[in-house]
Amino acid sequence: PxxxxxxxxxxxxxxxxxxxxxxxxxxxxxxxxxxxxxxxxxxxxxxxxxxxxxxxxxxxxxxxxxxxxxxxxxxxxxxxSPPPVVVQPAATELATGSRGGGDSAADDDEAQTTPRASAAMPDGPVPSFSLSSPEEPSNANPPAATPSSSQPKPPAPAPAPTFGLMAPPPRPSAPSLRPPPSPAPSRLPVPNRNPLAPSSSSSSSQSSSLALPPTHSAKPKKPSRQVVLTPGHSPLDWARLSSNPGANLRGLPPNAPPYIRVTPSMLKRQTGRRGTDAWMVLGGRVYNVSPYEKFHPGGVPELLRGAGKDATQLFGEVHPWVNFEGMLSACLIGIYVAEEEAAADNSD
Ligand code: HEM
Structure with missing residues (x-):
């Protein structure tokens, strides 16, 4: 300067x-x-x-x-010189940006892609409509479906390609109709499996695998024969009552020995009928089951089936899992002995 x-x-x-x-x-x-x-x-x-x-x-x-x-x-x-050259592209960019509302680079790409898509779309619909229209009438109502679909398609290019793409779906409907015929072949394997278990002896391995469940399920679950116990006679109530040392559940006089010898003649009189207590021999021991009658889940009649006799076998047939020794400990009278043994003891 x-x-x-x-x-x-x-x-x-x-x-x-x-x-x-x-x-x-x-x-x-x-x-x-x-x-x-x-x-x-x-x-x-x-x-x-x-x-x-x-x-x-x-x-x-x-x-x-x-x-x-x-x-x-x-x-x-x-x-x-530079500004007008630069300004022109900038103005175009701004114009495209204002149209697309996005970045200038993206707008350039969109400007290129959008015209291509618009040009390709109108070409496709025309042939696709001609193909879809004949199929639709066969599946649906011919008068209403064909004119309504054909008329709106030519004016609107964009929806037309979508419908043109929808035309193939009718073809899938055809495969959807194919499955019905397919069940026939599928039925073939099914009967093969079914006959294996019941009758066919060709494949023993499959029949054995299927046979195991039926054997377990074949065990017939006996219907419950339990009765509805009256209030205050639940198993818990029996446990509470039997554990009470003050309760005399034996039904013997207070001066009676802790354990007495019960002979068959004595036992057969204790049937629970006619004002007598029901005595029952279970495992060589004699129990007074009268206090337990209303607590018996199987009901009083069932319980009395073993009254006045040795019910060890019957008891075991009905419910061998029941711990009678623990449940009836407070009801124990004595031991079951033969008449000769009792006579010998009394003579001694
Ligand atoms: C020998 C005579 C007896 C007969 C015939 C008899 C019969 C029955 C029957 C039919 C049932 C119902 C089984 C079911 O749920 O379907 C039952 C349940 C029962 N009985 Fe007896 N009973 C007898 C003696 C006894 C005695 C002496 C006791 C007490 C120790 C007893 C305790 C039970 C118990 C706890 C059940 C419930 C079993 C369970 O729910 O699994 N029964 N009894």
């Missing part, structure tokens, strides 16, 4: 003492520097003015807005 100032001021004054060659070179350099200086000044002013509005970016879009007023004289020299 100082040289330029001196040069501008030196026009009127004497030229500097320099050889002609240097003057020529300097003159050429000065011309270039003039251009550079103008450009520099212009760019400096543009930068100074654009930075606040343009954010330091030399885009033409913002220069068009910032270039209102004082910048024009300087900017007209250097800026005009």
């Amino acid at each position: 100082a040289f330029i100032r001196n040069f501008r001021q030196g026009r009127l004054g004497p030229p500097p003492q320099t050889p002609l060659i240097k003057k020529k070179e300097e003159s050429g350099k000065e011309k270039e520097k003039k251009k550079d200086s103008t450009t520099v000044v212009a760019t400096r002013r543009d930068d100074a003015t654009d930075k606040p509005s343009n954010g330091g970016k030399p885009n033409g879009a913002n220069t068009s807005t910032s270039r209102q007023g004082r910048e024009q004289p300087v900017g007209v020299v250097a800026m005009p």
Whole structure:
């Protein structure tokens, strides 16, 4: 700048003492520097003015807005050429961006792809409709379906391809109709499996695998013969009562020995009928089951089936899992003995 100032001021004054060659070179350099200086000044002013509005970016879009007023004289020299070139693509980008509402790069791609899709879509529908229309009437109502589908399709290109794609579905409907015939072959393996278990002896392995469950399930679960116990006669109530030492469940006089010898003649009179207690022999021991009658889950009649006799076998046939010794410990009278043994003991 100082040289330029001196040069501008030196026009009127004497030229500097320099050889002609240097003057020529300097003159050429000065011309270039003039251009550079103008450009520099212009760019400096543009930068100074654009930075606040343009954010330091030399885009033409913002220069068009910032270039209102004082910048024009300087900017007209250097800026005009780049801005219009840059501004035009920017304007197109903004226009496409405003249309698509997305990024400029994406808009460029969309602008290219969207016309291709629109052009391809209208071509497809026409042949697809002609194919779909004949199939639909065969499956559905011919008068209503064909005209309604054919009319809206030609005007609207976009929905048409979708319907054209929908035409194939009728074909899947045909395979859906195919399964009905297929069940026939599928029925063949099914009967093969079924006959294996009941009758066919060809494959013993499969029949044995299937035979095991029936054997377990074949065990006939006897219907429960339990009765509804009256209130206060639940198993828990019996446990509470039998554990009470003060309760006399034996039914014997207080002075009776802890264990007595019971003979068959004695036992057969204790049937639980006619005001007598029901005595029952279980495992060689004699129990008075009368206190337990209303607690018996199988009911009183069932319990009395073994009264006045040795019911060990019967008891075992009905419920061998029942722990009679523990449940009837408070009802134990004595031991079951033969008449001779009792007579011998009494004689002794
Ligand atoms: C010998 C005479 C007896 C007969 C005929 C008899 C019969 C029965 C019957 C039919 C049932 C129902 C089984 C079922 O659930 O279907 C039953 C259940 C029962 N009986 Fe007896 N009973 C007798 C003696 C006894 C005695 C002396 C006791 C007490 C120790 C007793 C305790 C039970 C018990 C606890 C059940 C329930 C079993 C269970 O739910 O698994 N029974 N009895």
